[in-house]
Amino acid sequence: MKIKSLWAALAGASILLAAPLHAETLPVSTMAPANTxxxxxxxxxxxxxxxxxxxxxxxxxxxxxxxxxxxxxxxxxxxxxxxxxxxxxxxxxxxxxxxxxxxxxxxxxxxxxxxxxxxxxxxxxxxxxxxxxxxxxxxxxxxxxxxxxxxxxxxxxxxxxxxxxxxxxxxxxxxxxxxxxxxxxxxxxxxxxxxxxxxxPRMGSEQVRLLEKRKGLSKEDRATFKRALSLTKHDQIGACVLFDQLSQNNFDHQSVRFNSAVCRESEGDLRRALSDQKFIEGRHGGHSYVRTAIARLQATLAAQDQVGKHFPPDYILDEIWGVSEDDAGETTSLP
The missing domain is CATH 3.30.160 (Double Stranded RNA Binding Domain)
Known part of the structure; x- marks a missing residue:
């Protein structure tokens, strides 16, 4: 059994479908790196x-x-x-x-x-x-x-x-x-x-609250933004599609850019999400929710780097350890 990608289970639309539904939030997978x-x-x-x-x-x-x-x-x-x-x-x-x-x-x-x-x-x-x-x-x-x-x-x-x-x-x-x-x-x-x-490292998950302010958007985009927030209750993939569409014409809008970044994080595109959050920090100031998002993303990327070093691309668990699927146990969780 070769390790192809540790993050296959953490990224993509599957996490959006599997996560519990909460109004105006999106689920993200997180990691905390080992202290050493x-x-x-x-x-x-x-x-x-x-x-x-x-x-x-x-x-x-x-x-x-x-x-x-x-x-x-x-x-x-x-x-x-x-x-x-x-x-x-x-x-x-x-x-x-x-x-x-x-x-x-x-x-x-x-x-x-x-x-x-x-x-x-x-x-x-x-x-x-x-x-x-x-x-x-x-x-x-x-x-x-x-x-x-x-x-x-x-x-x-x-x-x-x-x-x-x-x-x-x-x-x-x-x-x-x-x-x-x-x-x-x-x-x-x-x-x-x-x-x-x-x-x-330790793995966990969070529900990240989205921003709701629509000031500065056109009337049509305000309606789309409101519909995207409403979709988070039952169709988080659809909500992210709308936020992505809004971001194309409202690149500098804080709420749109932040919510789009959270969507990317939820989908596993962490580096792009981090780039977006740093853009927001530089353009709109270091609000607590932006600093929290940046710290969360940096921690997860650091933990991913540790796991990548621990399991090289050609690492084969079966041949080295004789580990079967029954031995795998549960995924690492935050204590």
């Missing part, structure tokens, strides 16, 4: 043993997170325990992930909470109180973790992430005591999610 390029180009990640009291828990959290990263054609990585990695096929680009994780819990005594209880009333007013000191504490759960990945050839370090993450919880006598185990697991899961975001 450190794992781009690595086919197989071998997970070595992790040291420390929480090492095994972090190891399995990382395995679950990274194994779930998929694109339309199959897994972004193949994740295997290092003791089951085998020799592999020639040409496989491999990395080994290892590290250490320690969860510590400290309990600190805080100033007591003062509670006042009325013990004598006169004429519906409290005239005498009893004060009580209630013991209070803070529990600090800290995760000290370090994760590294080295490439198999040359053993050069490709990735390193470490440090302390902590969470402080306060309670007093009589309150439910915080569940320390759940807090520790939450810190481990958060760290694993952080590594996943460093390693691979």
């Amino acid at each position: 390029d450190d794992a781009i180009g690595i086919d197989v990640i071998m997970i070595d043993d992790f040291e420390g009291s929480a090492g095994p828990d972090l190891k399995y959290a990382l395995m679950d997170r990274l194994a779930a990263v998929n694109v339309e054609q199959g897994p972004f990585f193949k994740i295997v325990p290092s003791d089951k990695a085998g020799s592999g096929s020639p040409g496989i680009r491999r990395g080994t992930l290892f590290g250490v994780a320690q969860v510590d819990v400290d309990e600190i005594e805080l100033d007591p909470r003062i509670e006042k209880t009325c013990i004598e009333e006169k004429k519906d007013e409290c005239v005498r109180y009893r004060t009580t000191e209630v013991a209070c504490y803070a529990i600090v759960v800290s995760l000290n973790a370090n994760v590294r990945m080295v490439a198999e050839l040359g053993r050069e370090e490709r990735y390193s992430n470490g440090g302390e993450r902590a969470r402080r919880l306060e309670y007093c006598a009589g309150d439910d005591r915080p569940t320390v185990g759940e807090v520790g697991q939450s810190l481990l899961d958060g760290f694993a999610r952080e590594v996943r975001m460093d390693f691979a």
Whole structure:
């Protein structure tokens, strides 16, 4: 199974037909690039043993997170325990992930909470109180973790992430005591999610609201513009056809140009959409919706570039990984 185009499922009219219908919006597919390029180009990640009291828990959290990263054609990585990695096929680009994780819990005594209880009333007013000191504490759960990945050839370090993450919880006598185990697991899961975001792009989708101002258009074009907005409720392809027609004679009209650019983005023509949005920014100023569109498009293009580098044009998943369609799983989604 050769990868011909990662974006075939994201571009074209199919996304317009499949997306949920919302008034005066169009659906666009988005991507967020990996925070680093450190794992781009690595086919197989071998997970070595992790040291420390929480090492095994972090190891399995990382395995679950990274194994779930998929694109339309199959897994972004193949994740295997290092003791089951085998020799592999020639040409496989491999990395080994290892590290250490320690969860510590400290309990600190805080100033007591003062509670006042009325013990004598006169004429519906409290005239005498009893004060009580209630013991209070803070529990600090800290995760000290370090994760590294080295490439198999040359053993050069490709990735390193470490440090302390902590969470402080306060309670007093009589309150439910915080569940320390759940807090520790939450810190481990958060760290694993952080590594996943460093390693691979994420895919998502948005409903982008269209502009509605028609001032400056001719009477006939205002009617067409209004009809195009109405069509977004049930015929988004037809709406984009009308916006494209309007843009030919109203090249400098902000609403027309913006809506046409969103149409191009929805159809997968991202570079032209980005060019149009930058034109609008230069001509009409950097409104928030234009800046948001530019940032969204730039992020998606950066993520596409990462995926293109990760999967070269002649990359063949079946021959290198033995990946079947049943193994492909779901496409990568935003966490």
